[in-house]
Amino acid sequence: MDDFIAARSQMALSMAFHIVFSCVGMVMPFLMSFAHYKYLKTKDETYKGIAKAWSKGVAILFATGAVSGTMLSFELGLLWPEFMKNAGAIFGMPFSLEGTAFFIEAIALGFFLYGWDRLNSKFHWFCGLIVGLSGLASGILVVAANAWMNSPTGFDFVDGKYLNIDPVKAMFNEAWFPEAFHMTVAAFCATGFAVAGTHAFLILKKKNVTFHTKAFKIAASFAVIGGVLAPFSGDIAAKSVSKLQPVKLAAMESHFKTEKGAPFILGGIPDEKTEQVKYAIKIPKLLSFLAYGDFNAEVKGLNDFDRSLWPPVAVVHFAFQIMIFFGSVMMLLSVVFLYIFFFKKKFLVKKWLLRSFVIALPFGYIALEAGWTVTEVGRQPWIIYGIMKTADAVTPMPGIQYSFYFFTLVFVSLSIIIIFLLTRQIKMVPFLYDPEDPNYQPKK
Structure with a gap:
């Protein structure tokens, strides 16, 4: 494994791991606060027990997210020093504000x-609500920084120099709202279905049915908010991508040739050599409509771009199809x-x-990971779209593969520890909060 691939692999692994805890931090406190509200x-x-049980889960995942997020922030400087050298002053504002939101959330x-x-x-209830609001703000601010990489603005690029920097304009770039909205909806969908699925499983096992039924209804209600809004946020995000x-x-669509009334492709295996998508289902003119709101609009194909600027087509296409499939379910x-x-x-x-x-318990996070694959791999070979290539930003330090193995x-x-802690916490629920037990005494 060469150093460039090792650096990209380490960043991909770190992102894939951390994004789970970011989504939990954006949504789980709202479930916790709603259960607390129901108790008040x-x-x-029972609602008090649900709020307490969920708050302990939030604490476990918050601590892990803090660790993985800190590691990720250091990796930006360690693995991509040329990127941070030039970009840090431009898109540093959302990261600094995210740090403030993080401290408020912790307190x-x-x-x-x-x-x-x-x-x-x-x-006390208001404190729980603040945990949710600050967690949501943290996620949106980090996504704003990522959106800047997809739609760089807030500076002038002249003779290889970054001049006239405007951090506010950089933070509120053209891609920030579509990405932030889609990410927020995806977080509600993924976390809601994961929590609802867990409680549904325990109901089927006939363990503390009253407790888990009430918890299931709350979690499922939050899940369907994300499930219903996902097509709308996805449409906004897709139109943003088509423009930017x-x-x-x-x-994403393995669309090789520019054409008007372009079809939307479902499934299929792209072949870059023949520029065909085998075994695909094509819905006439739908891609043109989804991208531009016009069934006869022209959609640019990959052939309109230099082949050296193509992202890995198969990876992006398959990830997009996975996201679409699980999102639709x-x-x-x-x-x-x-x-x-x-x-x-x-x-x-x-x-x-x-x-x-x-069955749907993992679907949200599968779709989420696939969506981030589309976002990040689809931007390649650029780390700052149209400005700096990823290969030009990587550290010259040798031996990155050993860092990748260590991380x-x-x-x-960390995954093993988290599974152990959460499993133990779930097993403790009937012991601590079982109103169906005639000897049950509410825990003070």
Whole structure:
């Protein structure tokens, strides 16, 4: 493995690991706060138990996310020094603001975890809400920095120099809203389905059914928000890509030849040599409509761009198809759940519905990882789109492959520890918060 591939692999691994905890931090505190709100409103101890159980999960994942996020920030400087040397002053503002949001989140989480029966109940609930808002802000700010890499602005690039820097304009670049909105929706979808699926599994196992049924309904409600909004946020993101990065759009669809009324391709295996997509289903004119709102609009193909500027077409295409497939499944399940919730409430406890959520448990995070693959791999060979190539930004330091092996070991170890801690926490729920037990006493 050469140093360039090792650096890219390490960054990809770090991003894939950290993005899970970022999404949990953006959404899970809102579930926790909603359960707390239900407790304050109804005085039902079960909701208090749910809020406490979820808050411990938030604490575990927050700590892990802090570690992986810190590692990731150091990697930017260690692996891509030329990039940070030139770009740091331009897009550094969202990172500094993200640090502020992170500290607010940490302080508010501390108040919430240790404030039970010590703080004013409304202030205690407000602390939980602040955890969610600051976590959401952190995610959006980091995405704004990534969006700048896809749509660099806020500076003049003259003779290889970055002049007239405007950090505010750089942060609010053209891609920031489409990316931030799509990322937020994806976070709600992924986290909501993961939590709902976990509780659905425990209901089917007949463990503390009352507790897990109430938790399932809350988590599923948040999941369907993401599931229903995903097509709209995806449409906005796709239109942004078609405008700002047409070569990425062409790679996503393996669209080789420029044409009007371009078809939308489902599935298939792209062949760059023959410039064909084998075994694909083509929906006439749909790509033109999705990209430009006109069924007869012209969509640029890969052949309109120098072949050296093509991203890895097969990787981007397959990742996009994976995202579309799992996103569509979650959207359909969300629509079914909404219909049942409003018109057929007796079906909420049906085994087929619970099994559907169990099966869909990992779908959100699979789609999320695939979406980030599209975003990052689809930008290649650029680290700053149209300005700096990734190969020109990598560190000259040798032996990066050993760093990659070490970080891989660290992330595998952290994954094992997290699984152990969360599994233990789930097993403790009936012991701590089981109102169905005649000897149960609410934990103070």
